[in-house]
Each structure stands twice: as C-alpha cells, then as structure tokens.
Amino acid sequence: MRANHLKVISVEKIRADFPILQREVRPGVKLVYLDSTATAQKPLAVIEAMDKYYRWSNANIHRGVHTLGEEATALYEAARQRVARFINARKTREIVFTRNTTEAINLVAYSWGRSQLHPGDLIVLTEMEHHSNLVPWQILGAEKGLRLEFVPVTDDGYLDLIAYQQLLEQRPRLVAFTHMSNVLGTINPVTQMIELAHQAGAMVLLDGAQSVPHLRVDVQALGVDFLAFSAHKMLGPTGIGVLYAREDLLEHMPPFLGGGDMIKKVQLRSFVPNEIPYKFEAGTPAIAxxxxxxxxxxxxxxVGMEAIAAYEHELVAYALERLATIPGLKVFGPPAEHRGGVVSFSIEGVHPHDVAQILDREGIAVRAGHHCAMPLHEKLGVAATTRASFYLYNTFDEVDRLVEALQKVQTIFG
Structure with a gap:
C-alpha cells in the first residue's frame, strides 16, 4: 500500500517549478527523470536567479568599486553565508567554493595532505567510495609513500564497523568516507564513525555529495573536519561545489592553486597569500x-530538508517493494530504512546498458555503468548496474512507469 505521501510534501506543486519535467522526450512520451544522483534538475527559482544576475549585476568580484562590481561581490559572498548557515558552519570563512566535490577532495589531498602527511602514514578509506574519494589519495599515496587501507562492504551493503575499528587501532592520520553511497544508497553511521576516528587521533573527511542534497547535515553536530559537496546534485547549477573545513585547519593549509584573488601581495620572487577562504579561490570564480x-x-x-528525507524514504520503500515483484531482478544494498533514494539493480541475462536504452524509449532516464565506483562493483561481482535515483520531484506513478518498462525489458529479452 502507498502511504499518503502528499502529507509530507506537495509533489505536484513542486513539479510545476521544474520546466524540464514538463518535457516530452519524444511525441507522446513524457520524461521520467530518475537520474538525480548524477545531477538534479533545476527549479525556475534557480534559473531565474542566475538570469537576473547576468541581466542586471554581471561583473567580476573583489575588484571593481563600481556599482556592478559591488553588487556581484555582495551576491557571491551572500551565497557563501547561505551555504554556511545551511550546514551550520561556525563561521562563513570556513566555506571554500570549488568547482565540485571532486575538486574539494583534491584540495584537501594536495594542500592538507601534502603538508601534513609523511611516508608510512595511514589513510583509511572504504570499498564503497566514489572514484573522487579514491584516486586523489592514490596519487598522494604514491607521491609520499602513504599506506591506504579499506573498510570492507558487507554482502548486505553496509560498512563492516568491526573491521573499521580494527583499522583505527593502527592510528591512521586521516579517515575519508562517503556519507551516502551513490551505488547502494547506504546511509552510513557517520556520527559514530567520526567519533571513533577522532578517538583514534585521525582527521575525518566526509564526502557529502549524496547526503547534503537529501538530508539535514550539521557539521558542528557531526564534528567533522572536512566536508565536500556539490551544488548540481541539490537543484543548483553545475560548476560550483564546497569544501567546508574547520577554520584552524584552513589557516595552516598552503594554497591549492596560484593566481589572482588568492594573494595579498606579490613580488617577482615571492608572494603573501590572502586570508581564508580566498586563499583557496584563485582566479575569477563561478559567480552566477x-x-x-x-x-x-x-x-x-x-520545502524542508526533513520533509524531503521523509518523502524520499517513502518513495524508495515503495520502489523496492515494486521491484521485488520482477523475476530475475536483483537490487543491491540495504533495506529502505537504511538507504537514501538510490536503487541500483541488475536483471539476469540483460546488460545494464540495454536496460537503460529500452527505458529511454519509454521516456525514463536512468544511469547504467559502474557509477564511478569500479572497486565497489568488483566487490559486488558485477561489471555494471542500472541505477534509478529519486528526489523530491519524483512520484509514485513514476515508480510504476519504471516497473512497467522493466517488464517490457524482460519481454524483449525473453
């Protein structure tokens, strides 16, 4: 039975705010967008805010004293303040704008990691990490002679916390892990994991790319040292992300990139870096x-983050219930109560790319592949999966359309 989801959020009212959701991908076939884990769609409020900036206040920031320059600077810094409040950072200067989650993690690796880690130091990661939280540490590890160890993923899609605690006994310098898996949907027990890491003397980097758009994330309550996330997964534009880091850490980290706006003074043979967070924001940023x-x-x-999380939980529970009726379909990951709005699955005898292509004919946008998590797929014993991901604008009827289309897949492939 479907719960009365309309008491949680007004889905139809929300959908009216997203122009792309009114699109027919081909005549008579209306779009069902189930790929928000890759990038979310944008409401009119976002589109219009950026349009207004370009039409009315477009200028470079932190430079000109003219009206447009001052307006652009005020808008940019107001956005930083808005982000700080959203994640409950202590100070606005703890918010560094980056291009995306990937750049934010690389910033930590190249700035904090290069200056603070030494040969033989241990970094603890997990088997469910996105490549963005694996490759930077592999590069740094090869450069500096670091050790990398990994928390295993259990057969039912959870992190093995006993193994995690055993790794912490080796006194790692850094623990870096995802808040929510982009493949399994698993919401990890991050409060417990951060506390245990700090007790072991480790710093903690949290990949919030999938959690910040869907859950209330409070950096002070979590006590996390670094948090990385992107705007485009939370109804915002591409090309801008965030690194949150504690003020004392940022103060002692060297600049990541060199150039304009990250300097206070430059001479031919030396420079003095700017104050934080500008020390890490070289060049003209993504102002719009x-x-x-x-x-x-x-x-x-x-809309309310708590309402969004509650609605997505209801939606994914319904999706798991309906998908369980399809013979030969295997869902990866934990039950609904321990996952976000992500469902990755395989269909016996059908390649995930074939599944995605047939779904596309029905107007349903999903993703097929390894989802930038090849080691996790290797652990799962599959080369690729098909992934349907949900957000506040998806409906129960769209879940039904997904199931009907998957039944067509089975008919086509016998």
Whole structure:
C-alpha cells in the first residue's frame, strides 16, 4: 500500500517549478527523470536567479568599486553565508567554493595532505567510495609513500564497523568516507564513525555529495573536519561545489592553486597569500553559479530538508517493494530504512546498458555503468548496474512507469 505521501510534501506543486519535467522526450512520451544522483534538475527559482544576475549585476568580484562590481561581490559572498548557515558552519570563512566535490577532495589531498602527511602514514578509506574519494589519495599515496587501507562492504551493503575499528587501532592520520553511497544508497553511521576516528587521533573527511542534497547535515553536530559537496546534485547549477573545513585547519593549509584573488601581495620572487577562504579561490570564480546555488538552498529550505528525507524514504520503500515483484531482478544494498533514494539493480541475462536504452524509449532516464565506483562493483561481482535515483520531484506513478518498462525489458529479452 502507498502511504499518503502528499502529507509530507506537495509533489505536484513542486513539479510545476521544474520546466524540464514538463518535457516530452519524444511525441507522446513524457520524461521520467530518475537520474538525480548524477545531477538534479533545476527549479525556475534557480534559473531565474542566475538570469537576473547576468541581466542586471554581471561583473567580476573583489575588484571593481563600481556599482556592478559591488553588487556581484555582495551576491557571491551572500551565497557563501547561505551555504554556511545551511550546514551550520561556525563561521562563513570556513566555506571554500570549488568547482565540485571532486575538486574539494583534491584540495584537501594536495594542500592538507601534502603538508601534513609523511611516508608510512595511514589513510583509511572504504570499498564503497566514489572514484573522487579514491584516486586523489592514490596519487598522494604514491607521491609520499602513504599506506591506504579499506573498510570492507558487507554482502548486505553496509560498512563492516568491526573491521573499521580494527583499522583505527593502527592510528591512521586521516579517515575519508562517503556519507551516502551513490551505488547502494547506504546511509552510513557517520556520527559514530567520526567519533571513533577522532578517538583514534585521525582527521575525518566526509564526502557529502549524496547526503547534503537529501538530508539535514550539521557539521558542528557531526564534528567533522572536512566536508565536500556539490551544488548540481541539490537543484543548483553545475560548476560550483564546497569544501567546508574547520577554520584552524584552513589557516595552516598552503594554497591549492596560484593566481589572482588568492594573494595579498606579490613580488617577482615571492608572494603573501590572502586570508581564508580566498586563499583557496584563485582566479575569477563561478559567480552566477554561486547565485544559483543560494537560490537552490533557499528552495530546499522552503520545502524542508526533513520533509524531503521523509518523502524520499517513502518513495524508495515503495520502489523496492515494486521491484521485488520482477523475476530475475536483483537490487543491491540495504533495506529502505537504511538507504537514501538510490536503487541500483541488475536483471539476469540483460546488460545494464540495454536496460537503460529500452527505458529511454519509454521516456525514463536512468544511469547504467559502474557509477564511478569500479572497486565497489568488483566487490559486488558485477561489471555494471542500472541505477534509478529519486528526489523530491519524483512520484509514485513514476515508480510504476519504471516497473512497467522493466517488464517490457524482460519481454524483449525473453
């Protein structure tokens, strides 16, 4: 039975705010967008905020004293303040704008990691990490002679916390893990994991790319040292992301990139870096994108993060129930109560790319592949999966359309 989801959020009202959801991908075939884990769609509020900036206040920031320059600077810094409030950072200067989650993690690796880690130091990661939280540490590890160890993923899609505690006994310098898996949907027990890591003397980097758009994330309550996330997965534009880091850490980290705006003084043979967070924001930033980011946060807050999480939980529970009726379909990951709005699956005898292509004929957008998590798929024993991911604008009827289309897949492939 479907729960009365309309008491949680007004889905039809929300859908009216997203122009792309009205699209027919071909005549008579309306779009069903189930790929928000890759990138979320954008409401009119975000589109219009960016359009207004370009039409009315477009200028470079932190430079000109003219009206447009001052307006652009004010909008950009207001966006930083908005992000800080959204994740409950202590200070606005703890928010560094980056291009995306990937760049934010690389910033930590190249700045904090290069300056603080030494040969033989241990970094603990997990088997469910996105490549963005694996490759930077592999590069740094090869450069500096670091050790990398990995928390195993259990057969039912959880992190092995006993193995995690055993790894912590080796006194790692850094623990880096995802808050929510982009493949399994698993929501990890991050409060417990951060506390245990700190007790072992380790710093903690949390990949919040999948959690910040869907859950209330409070950096002070978590006590996390670094948090990385992107605007485009939370109704905002592409090209802008965030590194949150504690003020004392940022103060002692060397610049990541060199150039304009990250300096206070430059001579031919030396320079003095700017204060934080500007020390890490070289060159002209994504100003319009910051404006859109702030509008996206306002939109999410107006709906309510708790309401969004509750609705997605209800939606994914229904999806798991319906998918279980399809013979030969295997869902990877934990039950609904321990996952976000992500469902990755395989169909016996059918390649995930074939599944995705047939679904596309029915107007249903999903992703097929390894989802930038090849080691996790190797652990699962599959080369690829098909992934349907849900957000606040998806409906129970769209889940039904997905199931009907998957039944067509089975008919086609016998």
């Amino acid at each position: 994108e910051a404006v859109g980011f702030a509008a996206a946060i306002d939109y999410l807050e107006n």
